[in-house]
Amino acid sequence: MGTITFILVLSFLVFFHELGHFLAARYFGVKVEKFSIGFGKAIYSKYWAGTTWQFAMIPLGGYVQMKGQDDSKPTLVETGNDSYNTKKPWQRIVILFAGPFANFILAAILYFTIALMGANTWAAQIGNVQENSPAFYAGLMANDEIIRINESEIKSWDEIGKIITTTQGTLQFFVKRDNQILVKTIAPQISDSQNIFNEKIQKRMIGIAPSGKVITLELTIPQALVYAYEKTIFASTMIFQGIQKLISGIIPSSEIGGVITIGKVISDASESSFIALLTITALISVNLGVLNLLPIPALDGGHIMFNLYEMITRKKPSEQVFMFLTIMGWIILGCLMILGIYNDINRIFLNG
Structure with missing residues (x-):
């Protein structure tokens, strides 16, 4: 039951993140070719409204594949009014920021719901x-x-x-x-x-x-809105500071958790109470939003940095630099994932 809850919660969070990208892209007229929950081979897909909607085998993330923008092909260029490539840098930044922003909005909605249900x-x-x-x-x-x-x-x-x-x-x-x-x-x-x-x-x-x-707490709707805003800002600030402390060495790398830790936290919360599950879901949503804004080339924050560079210099980064930084970004993310899983396994054996 815990595994199912973990997959459902993660898919829910990924859906909102990618929905942010999707809505912003469609607003600017960019064609979204694929909306995927999960990576790898599709286990279910349906073509609707010009987009292929699918669930893939590895439910640890997701993506929207826009015309002219594909992380698996960093140097892809496609022309046309419906291409990501042809949009102005500020428009691309809005599309990229919309994903993390959707996670912050979702967290605020969840905290607002918790406040109305009765926050402890x-x-x-x-x-x-x-x-x-x-x-x-x-x-x-x-x-x-x-x-x-x-x-x-x-x-x-x-x-x-x-x-x-x-x-x-x-x-x-x-x-x-x-x-x-x-x-x-x-x-x-x-x-x-x-x-x-x-x-x-x-x-x-x-x-x-x-x-x-x-x-x-028994809160009115205006008080619940204030509660949701303050909780979202507090969680975002703590995660940003936590990353800063991790980089500066104040927090040891052994504190980094991986997918196993996330799954256990979600499972424990679901067994505790529905409000506890909503609280953990809101916190992870904020976490996703913050992490995706980090200036790592493979993440939204990295792509935002590329577009800011283009806005300032009036030219795009060279293909060689773009490709090199993107590959380095994937290597960094891969290393962090491996470190997280390594720490998870260590905790299991230590606690065992």
Whole structure:
């Protein structure tokens, strides 16, 4: 069942990505010869509306094959008003960007759906107060429920951290304890901490930790839209930063996961709950969008770079350079896939 869920989720994400390319290409009058979910030999295909729609044997990706643009033939040139080759560089960039953009839009839709169904989060309830901290001296205690900070109503634990780190000066905490509302004035202090990449940082803190109580947010449609936007931006930012940390060596290459890890995460989420599955699907969708924008020649980001070069210099890269960089791009991607699978297998044996 987990394998089937994995294939369905991945095919769903690939379909949206390629649909973005397809719609943008058709908007600019480019003929799309083939729309494929999967690679390799077709197991089902149907010709409709000028395009061959197919499912292929290897369900680990997909592609749209446009007239005048074929990644298996990087130097292909075809003429005609319906050819990718004859479109202006900015139009080609829009077509290329439309795929990753579709993944971001899909993630936002999924997060919006999660918000309406009832997103789970930590309650704004204190579990622990650090000794000799601003919260300790202000008299905050375990099980206190923070309901307001200054003029901002508090619904979840995340909101507490946002206000503390983004404001200046002292803060007024309105705390519910034994059915009474207490007002505490607290001056956050700059303290040592760690971010999600285990880097040492300094930030404003008051010395409290959550109780771990989980609540379900009840959001209106406007609030759900804000939730979806913030979650999509946060996920995109974290993935971009993660790639940067990986390149700089802060995150070891052993942390790279492959298709086995992705499959396990999707399978575990599907067994947990439908909302968990939607959350993982949204995160992977953002991941696909970000990764496809990397300036690697075999990816959308690499092709965008070629077109930006053409816009700036008023000439296309030479065929030799284009072919060499594209082949290098495929080699880089192949190495990353092999590394991911190698790490997956290592984890299986280590955990076994």
